[in-house]
Amino acid sequence: MNIKHNHQDDASTMNSVPSLVGPSDAPTMAGDGADSRWVIARRSFLQATGFTLAGTSLATLGLLSGCAPAPVRRALPGIAGVPEQTPGIAQWYATVCGGCPAGCGALAKVRDGRPIKLEGLPGHPLSRGGLCAIGQAHLLELYDGHRLQDPQLAQKTVTWATLDSRITSELAGLRTGSGAVRILASGLTSPTLRATITRFLAGFTDGKLVEYDPVSVSAIRAAHQTTHGAPLLPTYRFERAQVVASFDADFLGTWLSPVAFTAGWKQRRRLEAASPQSSQIVQIESRMSLTGSKADSRIVVHPNEIPVVLGRLTHFVSRLAGALPTGLPSVSHALDAQWRELAGLLWKHRGESLVVCGNNDLASQLAVNALNQMLANYGASVDIAQPCLAYNGSDAALLTLTQELERGDIAALILVDANPVYELPAIAPWKSLLAQVPLTISFAPYADETASLCRVVAPDHHPLEGWGDAEVQVGLIAIRQPAINPLYRTRSVLSSLQAWMGTPADDQATIRQYWTAHVQPYAAPLQNADTFWHSALATGFVKASATAPTPGSFFWPSMAGLGSKVSTELTLVCVPSNAVGSGKHALNPWLQELPDPLTKVTWDNVLTLSPAAAAAQGIQDGDVVRIDGAGDPITLPALIQRGQHDEVVTVSLGYGRAGTERFSAVGPRWIERREWQDGAVGRNVATAIAAIDGRLQYSRNGIRITRTGAKHPLAKTQQQDQLETPRPWLPAGSAMRNHVQSTTLAQLPAFAEHLHGEHHPEGDMWPPDHANAEPQWGMVIDLSACTGCSGCVMACQAENNIPVVGKDEVMRGREMHWLRIDRYYSGEGEATQVAHQPMLCAQCGNAPCETVCPVLATVHSEDGLNQQVYNRCVGTRYCANNCPYKVRRFNWFDYPHQDPIENLVLNPDVTIRTRGVMEKCTFCVQRIAEARIRAKVEGRPLADGDIQPACQQSCPAQAITFGNLADPQSAVSRAREAQRGYQVLAELNIKPSITYQAIVRHPIGEAGGQHG
Amino acid sequence: MANTESVLRLSLLGQPKSPTQVTEDIAGLLEKPIGIGWWVAFIPAVALLILGITTVSYQISTGIGTWGLNKTIGWAFDITNFVFWVGIGHAGTLISAILFLFRQRWRTSVARAAEAMTIFAVMCAGIFPIIHMGRPWRFFWMIPYPNERGSLWVNFRSPLMWDFFAISTYFLISLLFWYVGLIPDLATLRDRAKPGLRKKVLTFFSLGWDGSHRTWHRYEMVYMLLAGLATPLVLSVHTIVSLDFAAGIVPGWHTTLFPPYFVAGAILSGMAMVLCLMLVLRKVLHLEDYLTLRHFDPMTKVIIAVSCMVGLAYGTEFFTALYSSSQYEQFIFMDRATGTLAWGYWIMVACNVVIPQLFWFPQVRSNLGAIFAICVLINVGMWFERFIIIVSSLQHDFLPSSWSSYTPTSVELATFAGSFGLFFTCFLLFIRFLPVISIGELKTVLTYGRSSGQEGSTHAE
């Protein structure tokens, strides 16, 4: 894959593809401020889009620029053509994912001037080519017509010129005076921006940068302040951990940097090796998290118990280590066998074990540090030489700021990517506080909960529209280049601050300046500046030799804070949503319709509680319950969740965002359409987040839940939660279905033997009419690696133009996802086990769907694909009935695109399906064709790995292998032959091209299984 | 027809008639103004038809989404109604052709109306496969005609394609059979008609028939050949309809039992429908002399027979499933009997297998009210049979993750009602304009003018 990058262009550094800007634009550049820039943007954008898209672009730009005729008259297609741009040929730009502070490497696929897909950046040291669902869906927000398109001054649209003059004058007053200026930032990872902010604040007598994270980890930094003398957030290296004890840390789901952690975790599970090896994940948690669903052993504890059990673990480990940290509570050995066992296991693997904790409690985090110190994990699995630079939020600083605000000391408050009114509504009366600050500036791209309370809104670019950089780890600094010119009259935070400092400069210059000064010296001091810059752009990141100052000796903290006795009362736990995170992406319809990997609920957040608790209260799925005792009462629907602590109810953050009301319009309109949405999508439970003892606490004790009697039906994409069919009195053995195979590491050899002992029908009565031509495409999916994160689902949606159908349609069982992830439970309570099984068209060799289609609309291709011919399909749906995997999707309606601009995200290589036709996964046939053509042009045969379907490309766990089954040497053939391989429903002799690899767990206390 | 002693002694007609009377009675029906009763039936029928047309137009312009289907259940009301109507259509040709070959003289009074019923039922049936398509305006792609796409032909391996051939052939042959039977009667009407449009039309369609015995001579041969062709056709059509399911791999569908099972079911529902219509006609058109126990009794006996066959089929498929050691089959059938659709399953068993057994009792067989009630119930039961086979199998198939459930929307209900509207509109027009009993054929079974009073038998011996 050839990664393009932008050459510097002095004439117009605003443009993603500078060469797009013809010389004719240079004069207009000189013209005054925003307008002329808009002209360039518009024209070069048009040139980029070229003939094919001229129509759409004109319409769109008509909408954007507000004055339709003018741009149309001045629009000219790029007749001359544009260097390094061939219409119809995609270009890939290395960039940084802007979805969350984790800063995974990303590739932006740009077609005719439009980014149409975000993928993982191969070879990125952290994300290793993976990208999560949020990261990929983030693309859609670029084309959101509801973003602010102009700067706002007191809720009025103004030009940048006006805004700038106004603000500079007000700031000038503050510079001379002694007004306190505060910048409240969240998820700040750009070193250049940080430096600029520092310079900006330096201009004031009292200027401070305050950072916070909606889901705070400041206790970890505080703990390291104590133990290492520096507020470090270590980089956790799961690839170096044989045994992981994770206390409520959902590191495969939502904690810190899940993509990187998933990659590391997978690296440690070498199940295809001659002697299979696997790490052991022990998840100690109160609810069923994604990590818990993959854990090798799972222990259910109440959130209040976490410090206590950490104390016990510390106790046992310290006795093995011979060092006894002070203040440890006494432990009754009899009760704590499992902790002694865990301690023994950790100790046995000291140096390659890892203890992590996800709560925001200092005592717990101190214990974790002590444990990792005793287990010699520092410098191994816990990397503090190259610590994490993201998540710099400090609860203390945030709370100080609120006090300052209450005292009315603040003259100017500037919010960078911060939406405290929504994210932390309970910690301060924001509305009144913001009202009394003379100057409030928000850079929010939307008029969100906070921005709408600010006097000034200077809308920021979408990350894909502007220059940027990110340093999420010491020694790893990434650069982000624009993939498209700004669609609206937005401006980056960087240039806004520059402008207000009176030193207007464009971002590329600012950033390059910073890099020359602070990055190159550590990365490639001897290299020519241009070469360095361009290679950095091309690769998207550079590794610098820099390391954090090595901390002094480990200071042993007191364990007194852990406490010994537990008060378990009904507790509300707020967790980030697997789909929309902590709410930043709630306005993204792709993510709203993404089924939660565990609950399978779309378009809502729910209160989950254990079956026992539900039974006790007579609560059933969809019953609306009221939560009292955690801030303002919250009412939302309940859902029964296995494997959860009986005295814990869990709710996802990130819902109830202002602006999601508009999603009630999503989906087809017809006489029996039902309206489910009252107001926003879901409910905001952030009101339950409180600052207790100076820390943000996400669990609230002593709450009460009561049924309101109302019902709120939930749009679940899966009704049957288990493989065991609900008729135990069926003939022996027939109640359990074997679609998911799982075993343990010790039993793997025996299991594999048994698995392949299962005879599948052989032989054919038919003449061999269809000689298997080269190649035969096939796929292998490793269920052991699949965490259910749903990155593949989103990849498929973005790649294949899959429509969003809305809650009512999902409730009717008509969601359109071509690739779904089936989730099955087995066992109860602590023994609950979860299996995630990606399910997509298996391109069967003897496809039942093909035989029954009367009009030959679905037929078999020579390279083993089950083709779906949309324009031949008459829509009898017989094929879907006859598909044993139920992976075919029917266009019940014409699915309208709510937002005309949104249509720019569509992939031109994939047809938009009309009403009344069937559709389904085709192994991304458009990618297969593209690769075949490229190989032909380059006069070489297709090589293994040339083709990556969207789902495989972005999988953080690399659970998916794709390739040519006819070539015995290909990765996919080898994986297919591997011992864990089996095919779902093979007994039907439909010859599926997808092979699944059985789940292998490595529970603690299991005999055998080689330990690394 | 074993053991029809008693009935054989009965006369086919209520009281002896002469050919003149027969002509007068039956042709006369069409010459005197129609009664109020006809309008009372016709107006609601047309209303239903209009409702149906409106709904279908809405559905086609909006999308199949207006039905209660989903990603798991691709067929429900549409194909259920299709099979239901095809089934009803079966007794018509069956009675005509098979009973003709078996020389059942009682068929003469009922054959004409039964054949008409077949034609209208098949029309209703034919609508559903078309409107159930996502793009019905492309239905003609089912026809293998040379085209500019390659030529891209059709998939002759698809049961739906077999359906296409079977249903269209069945409709065309039934129509032909019916029309050929009508020709002599049309001539009779023509010769009675006063000059005018009616006479012109009758003249056009009666083909210049003049009753020449040389024509009768060949006519009888052709009629018998048609009967001989129609009989296997009747069996083949529902066999092929059953293959829509049997050829699929869905548990609950994939069974070789289906062809005989469906044929028996079709005969059951068809017979029941014929009986209902005949009982109504008898009352409304005062045909008490022409439709007697001599006609109803054998039909109720046929119903006992096929109802037992259907019951045997239910038992067999259940046993086969349990014995199959296929967990999917086993589950589907347990689920049918005890699961979310159990109510429908037991309605089906009760109406199709249990209730018809009442016909063992002569009192029931001779009580026209009871016959009517039971036949209505049988039709309900047969509708549910198809519904259960289709929906209960689809909703809980291989992968539990995709299990689903189905509830019809108002659009589907209205469409179903509309199909009844179409059926009864056509049927009422038929009894208004054409002789409901075959005049010429009936005369062959009169005692009048025959030595030793022995009844002639149906022609073509």
Added chain:
Amino acid sequence: MLSKHSLNTQPMLLISFDTEDALLAGVGKLRGAGHPVIDVFTPYPVHGLSEALALPPSRLPIATFLFGLTGAVSIWALQHWASAVDWPINVGGKPWDSLPAFFPAIFELMVLFAGYGSVLTLFILCGLWFGRQPKRVYAGATSDRFVAVVPAAATLIGETDVRSLLRDCSPVAVTEASDSRTGGRR
């Protein structure tokens, strides 16, 4: 045998009866007395009349068979050619020539062709066609009268002799009809 009786110019005797028995007896007598009975017009097919008139059995089944064969062969040919020769497409891994799957269509088309073919043959042989007028309306022949047609020329005797010949068969009417509309193309 039709050509033998190209009777368009001959005068005819129309002898009508009102019962099947009388007709059969009458026809027997006439033929016994050497009077050819050209045709009989009846409201329904009278059994035994074909024998009485010595009509040979119809050869229509041959036509039916040939039509049926045509239908079956042609649709089989189309299916085979389209699926296996003209554009072979891999459908569900099935062989190009999936003969078993072709049988339903073969059977249906056989029936369709045979049925319509036979009826068409019948129409042509009997001169029946849409819109055609009957050559002559024999009073009551489509309701309750049985009319036998005898060529008057061939009888050499008058109406009165026929009456006496058929006395005990009690014909309801014997009329002379000499116009050319009597016979008709049959």
